[in-house]
Amino acid sequence: MSGMPPEAELAAESLISADGEIRNFTYSRQDALAIQNANYRHRYLELEELLEYAVEMGKLTPDISLEEIKSLKKLFFYTPSHQSDVATLCRAEAQLEWHYNQIAVLVAPVTSCTLRATSEDYPVVRKSRLAAYFLGDASVASNCFRQMLWIAMVLVGLMFYFRLFGEPNTIHYMDPFLFGAVGSLIYLYKVLNECHTNRTFDPSKMTTDRLRLFMGALSGGLIVNLFDPSIISGVNEVAQAGATAQKSSTFSAAALGFLAGYSVDFFYGTLDRLIKNLLPPRDTPDVVNTNAVMPSLSMIPKPAPISPAPSVTPEPASIPVPEITPVAAPAEPAPETKTVHS
Numbered sequence: 001m002s003g004m005p006p007e008a009e010l011a012a013e014s015l016i017s018a019d020g021e022i023r024n025f026t027y028s029r030q031d032a033l034a035i036q037n038a039n040y041r042h043r044y045l046e047l048e049e050l051l052e053y054a055v056e057m058g059k060l061t062p063d064i065s066l067e068e069i070k071s072l073k074k075l076f077f078y079t080p081s082h083q084s085d086v087a088t089l090c091r092a093e094a095q096l097e098w099h100y101n102q103i104a105v106l107v108a109p110v111t112s113c114t115l116r117a118t119s120e121d122y123p124v125v126r127k128s129r130l131a132a133y134f135l136g137d138a139s140v141a142s143n144c145f146r147q148m149l150w151i152a153m154v155l156v157g158l159m160f161y162f163r164l165f166g167e168p169n170t171i172h173y174m175d176p177f178l179f180g181a182v183g184s185l186i187y188l189y190k191v192l193n194e195c196h197t198n199r200t201f202d203p204s205k206m207t208t209d210r211l212r213l214f215m216g217a218l219s220g221g222l223i224v225n226l227f228d229p230s231i232i233s234g235v236n237e238v239a240q241a242g243a244t245a246q247k248s249s250t251f252s253a254a255a256l257g258f259l260a261g262y263s264v265d266f267f268y269g270t271l272d273r274l275i276k277n278l279l280p281p282r283d284t285p286d287v288v289n290t291n292a293v294m295p296s297l298s299m300i301p302k303p304a305p306i307s308p309a310p311s312v313t314p315e316p317a318s319i320p321v322p323e324i325t326p327v328a329a330p331a332e333p334a335p336e337t338k339t340v341h342s
Contacts, residue, residue: 037076047103050100053110114200179220181213181220183262191209224256
């Protein structure tokens with residue numbers, strides 16, 4: 001179809017354009033090698049970032065050859081694709097993956113993804129200035145700090161609003177939710193700060209972090225509205241007890257909601273203890289410990305080489321020879337004597 005020899009053609013397909021015209025195109029072997037070489041370059045850049053981090057942290061070991069890694073760079077970046085054959089690229093790919101695995105083990109839990117998420121060399125591009133102002137246009141981790149700042153400002157604004165213009169009943173019911181959200185936000189800030197410092201921030205976990213913010217507000221409101229005695233008995237009794245008792249009750253409910261939002265385990269533990277107190281104990285089957293440490297490959301001893309079995313020359317089987325009892329020859333009959341009568 002393209003005038004190329006059959007051995008140079010890798011695949012041919014047909015495409016239908018928007019106007020209905022069928023257009024044929026052919027992938028040549030050199031085009032396929034060029035595409036694969038581009039993938040190798042992307043992989044090598046990740047390897048080089050991990051290598052630089054390992055050198056900065058002093059985690060590089062002598063068994064990793066820098067000359068071999070830089071020779072891969074010469075092949076992937078400075079060698080034209082038409083001068084590389086499949087066998088050479090396969091050997092280079094094997095070396096690339098081996099070095100990548102060795103360095104990834106040294107710098108774990110840091111990965112190339114976490115390095116790029118915490119580096120200002122990879123900023124997030126926004127489509128508008130307004131989005132860049134509110135969501136951030138720096139690295140992924142730095143943008144999370146800015147987004148948490150806006151969320152904190154909204155929560156503080158709601159607190160002041162309910163304090164100034166809210167009804168007492170609204171304050172009692174809304175404070176636990178707001179303080180639970182603040183507690184979860186402080187916890188997320190603590191975790192994010194540690195991950196940003198250690199270069200272990202993973203963007204794939206951002207969805208669960210946002211969900212934790214919602215769960216913190218929900219657990220803070222539920223644990224207070226379900227188990228706080230002053231709220232269960234009704235706000236009217238609290239209002240009749242005087243302003244001092246009302247402030248004390250509000251502070252305790254807000255503190256309990258803050259703790260529930262900061263530590264979701266605190267909320268789960270409260271529910272578990274309540275269920276254990278209400279329900280009678282029952283026999284539970286043995287639970288398999290899933291937190292047991294499994295032996296790694298380095299802990300497993302290398303098996304001894306299998307030695308060949310010694311050559312044993314089989315001895316000829318001894319065939320028992322039956323004993324032959326000699327048979328006595330029959331006795332010859334005595335010669336008959338003839339009597340001659342004269």
